[in-house]
Amino acid sequence: MAAVRTPREIFLNRVAIAAVMVVLLIMLVPIYWIGSTAFKPRNLATTIPPTVFFQPEVSPFVKLMTKRSQLRKPVEQEVYDAAPWWEKMVLDGGEKVVRTGKGKIRPSGYGQRFTNSLIVSIISTFLAVSMGTLTAYGFSRFKVKGEDDWLFFILSTRMLPPVVVAIPMYLMYRVVGLNDSHLGLIILYTAFNLSFSVWIMKGFIDEIPREYEEAALVDGYTRIQAFFKIVLPEAMTGIAATAVFCFITAWNEYAFALIMTNRRAQTAPPYIPSQVGSGLPDWTVIAAGTFLFLLPVAIFTFLLRNHLLRGMSFGAIRK
Amino acid sequence: MANIQLKGVTKEYGVNKALRGLDLEIADGEFFVLLGQTGAGKTTTLRIIAGLEKPTDGQVLIDGEDVADWNAAERDVALVLQQYSLYPRLTVRGNLEFPLKSRIRKLDSAQIAERVDKAAATLQITPLLDRKVERLSGGEMQRVSIGRAIVREPRVFLMDEPLSALDAKLREALRVELKKLHNDLGATFLFVTHDQVEAMSMGDKIGVLNRGKLVQVGTPSQVYSAPLNTFVARAVGTPPMNLLKGTLSGGQAVIDANGFELPVNGQGGQDGQRMTFGIRPEDIRLESGAPVEARIFDIEDHGVVKILNIEVGEHRIHATVPARMPVALDETIRFGWKGDKVLMFDPETGHNLSI
Ligand SMILES: Nc1ncnc2c1ncn2[C@@H]1O[C@H](COP(=O)(O)OP(=O)(O)OP(=O)(O)O)[C@@H](O)[C@H]1O
Ligand SMILES: [Mg+2]
Numbered sequence: 188m189a190a191v192r193t194p195r196e197i198f199l200n201r202v203a204i205a206a207v208m209v210v211l212l213i214m215l216v217p218i219y220w221i222g223s224t225a226f227k228p229r230n231l232a233t234t235i236p237p238t239v240f241f242q243p244e245v246s247p248f249v250k251l252m253t254k255r256s257q258l259r260k261p262v263e264q265e266v267y268d269a270a271p272w273w274e275k276m277v278l279d280g281g282e283k284v285v286r287t288g289k290g291k292i293r294p295s296g297y298g299q300r301f302t303n304s305l306i307v308s309i310i311s312t313f314l315a316v317s318m319g320t321l322t323a324y325g326f327s328r329f330k331v332k333g334e335d336d337w338l339f340f341i342l343s344t345r346m347l348p349p350v351v352v353a354i355p356m357y358l359m360y361r362v363v364g365l366n367d368s369h370l371g372l373i374i375l376y377t378a379f380n381l382s383f384s385v386w387i388m389k390g391f392i393d394e395i396p397r398e399y400e401e402a403a404l405v406d407g408y409t410r411i412q413a414f415f416k417i418v419l420p421e422a423m424t425g426i427a428a429t430a431v432f433c434f435i436t437a438w439n440e441y442a443f444a445l446i447m448t449n450r451r452a453q454t455a456p457p458y459i460p461s462q463v464g465s466g467l468p469d470w471t472v473i474a475a476g477t478f479l480f481l482l483p484v485a486i487f488t489f490l491l492r493n494h495l496l497r498g499m500s501f502g503a504i505r506k
Numbered sequence: 507m508a509n510i511q512l513k514g515v516t517k518e519y520g521v522n523k524a525l526r527g528l529d530l531e532i533a534d535g536e537f538f539v540l541l542g543q544t545g546a547g548k549t550t551t552l553r554i555i556a557g558l559e560k561p562t563d564g565q566v567l568i569d570g571e572d573v574a575d576w577n578a579a580e581r582d583v584a585l586v587l588q589q590y591s592l593y594p595r596l597t598v599r600g601n602l603e604f605p606l607k608s609r610i611r612k613l614d615s616a617q618i619a620e621r622v623d624k625a626a627a628t629l630q631i632t633p634l635l636d637r638k639v640e641r642l643s644g645g646e647m648q649r650v651s652i653g654r655a656i657v658r659e660p661r662v663f664l665m666d667e668p669l670s671a672l673d674a675k676l677r678e679a680l681r682v683e684l685k686k687l688h689n690d691l692g693a694t695f696l697f698v699t700h701d702q703v704e705a706m707s708m709g710d711k712i713g714v715l716n717r718g719k720l721v722q723v724g725t726p727s728q729v730y731s732a733p734l735n736t737f738v739a740r741a742v743g744t745p746p747m748n749l750l751k752g753t754l755s756g757g758q759a760v761i762d763a764n765g766f767e768l769p770v771n772g773q774g775g776q777d778g779q780r781m782t783f784g785i786r787p788e789d790i791r792l793e794s795g796a797p798v799e800a801r802i803f804d805i806e807d808h809g810v811v812k813i814l815n816i817e818v819g820e821h822r823i824h825a826t827v828p829a830r831m832p833v834a835l836d837e838t839i840r841f842g843w844k845g846d847k848v849l850m851f852d853p854e855t856g857h858n859l860s861i
Contacts, residue, residue, distance in 0.1 A: 396590045398587060398589075398590035398591055399590065399591075399593060399594075401558050401578075401585075402585065402587070402591045402593075402654075403604070404557075404558065404577070404578040404579065405556050405557075405558070405578045405579070405583065405584065405585045406579075406604060406605035406608060406654075406658070407579040407605055407608030407609075407610045407611060407658075408579065408608050409577075409579070412608075417593060420595055421594075421595070
């Protein structure tokens with residue numbers, strides 16, 4: 188437990204806590220704003236002063252997921268009565284849900300973009316972290332000729348602002364047919380995150396005593412077995428921290444996604460702002476899209492929080 | 507069970523030579539202690555035998571077979587280190603099972619459990635089996651490390667200063683236990699230490715290592731009573747042997763500087779030759795009628811004996827005397843030595859001239 192503290196220390200501690208609370212509140216306001224707008228009726232979204240108390244509704248999410256068009260004239264009562272609860276919300280807003288000839292609902296582009304984001308981010312994070320960990324292990328445990336030069340070279344791939352290479356990459360991708368494909372984005376994001384992953388993981392693996400693996404080698408295991416049984420569990424903290432950073436980078440990436448993709452493999456970041464431009468923006472729908480977009484990173488970080496706290500406080504980041 | 511042979515093993519780290527043409531032979535079932543100061547190359551020797559390091563030159567043979575191409579797993583040796591050798595995430599049982607679960611051993615779970623229980627009983631760590639190793643005391647950890655070696659029933663045990671991190675009492679207790687273990691298992695042990703008491707009390711044979719070279723091999727008593735040179739003479743025995751420069755003259759050692767004379771009955775050396783005379787502290791006698799006068803400079807009381815540091819001119823000499831002998835600081839006493847116990851070394855090369 189903590190040592191006995193003087194009244195002065197207790198007072199300072201309280202001041203510090205109060206200061207942190209204030210900062211936290213300021214940081215949370217935008218998140219609250221987005222979150223609350225995502226549940227507001229359209230007419231309350233842009234009032235001045237902002238509406239704080241309101242009846243939350245899910246209509247923004249319904250609109251987010253469906254393709255809609257303006258109603259020319261009010262719907263007939265029978266049609267309105269026959270509509271399910273969520274469709275009524277759309278009709279109440281003076282719009283109707285677009286259906287195909289066979290009566291199936293036409294979804295908006297959001298769901299697919301969101302799925303694309305998940306696919307690209309998860310796979311590229313997995314690749315960057317696993318390749319980075321193996322590379323870092325090699326650098327950490329074996330004599331590599333020109334080790335420092337290699338490590339600098341790996342880091343230097345990160346020094347150019349990504350936008351600078353975006354146009355040449357786009358041209359090359361068009362030639363090999365990788366533009367607007369999941370694979371193309373996965374390769375880009377993996378390459379981009381790899382240097383970071385190698386550096387962070389090298390720091391963590393350097394801290395794991397070799398004696399553990401050597402004991403395993405003498406105990407009758409191969410190096411690969413020793414790596415999986417001994418090194419990997421010990422490196423979990425570092426892997427978690429690296430994975431979170433790689434995931435956030437890939438998830439939020441905007442410039443490459445904007446240039447390299449337009450439909451099939453487009454991710455959420457370039458899609459959400461594109462909705463602002465089409466006609467009079469419905470801010471509640473945009474807020475709903477942004478709000479959903481925030482969730483995966485929050486959940487991922489929350490799940491790994493125990494590893495992260497330890498990962499931040501020692502290991503490579505400390506250096 | 508196995509014998510080990512090292513032939514001309516050299517290990518270079520860049521320009522730094524850790525081992526220089528090391529020749530070593532350890533018989534089957536022997537408890538061999540390698541004694542050397544820090545940096546002498548003890549750990550390097552073990553790592554080369556275990557297969558964790560490749561020698562720059564020379565051969566390692568186990569049971570007469572050159573094992574250059576065998577990896578660590580194939581050599582079937584067990585290694586106990588000073589620290590860090592337990593897997594921190596596993597329980598004691600997990601640690602003991604770990605080497606047995608390797609695919610090369612093909613043991614079923616009943617056999618594994620049996621071996622673990624037996625080893626735990628031998629080392630008296632059965633109550634610890636389900637504890638996490640992180641919170642064990644140093645002595646407990648070292649028992650578990652030894653346990654992890656014995657469950658394997660390896661051909662050779664390699665131990666790198668396994669006791670040096672422990673306090674004196676525990677060290678003594680584990681020393682006895684290790685000897686007993688060696689007797690029970692009958693396996694070949696190579697035990698490395700910088701502690702000469704450990705070496706003397708445990709080894710069937712001692713090898714004294716100096717800067718990557720083996721200086722002398724022998725039983726503890728051979729190494730103690732007939733050291734090949736002044737290095738070994740100083741390395742073995744506490745307090746170390748007294749070494750005094752002087753001249754051999756008519757069966758007398760005439761010591762430099764203040765020229766006190768004492769008899770020498772040993773062989774070797776010619777009259778008038780320059781010498782380094784060596785005498786163990788317990789072979790110095792304090793008597794009223796003895797030939798040389800000295801002043802008591804320091805007294806260490808060890809219970810059974812007292813270790814005196816006496817001053818003659820510019821020389822300081824260690825002497826071991828019975829604890830009940832009444833002595834006082836700064837007291838003037840007279841001493842002599844047992845002439846037949848004096849060893850003569852070449853003052854230039856340090857070689858023992860008496861053998
Ligand atoms: N991996 C290495 N790289 C460079 N030099 C090394 C390496 N390992 C050992 N050495 C050097 O080789 C020499 C012998 O080292 P070694 O570890 O075998 O000594 P030791 O007798 O075990 O010493 P200690 O009692 O301190 O453990 C030392 O000078 C050491 O600095
Ligand atoms: Mg060592």
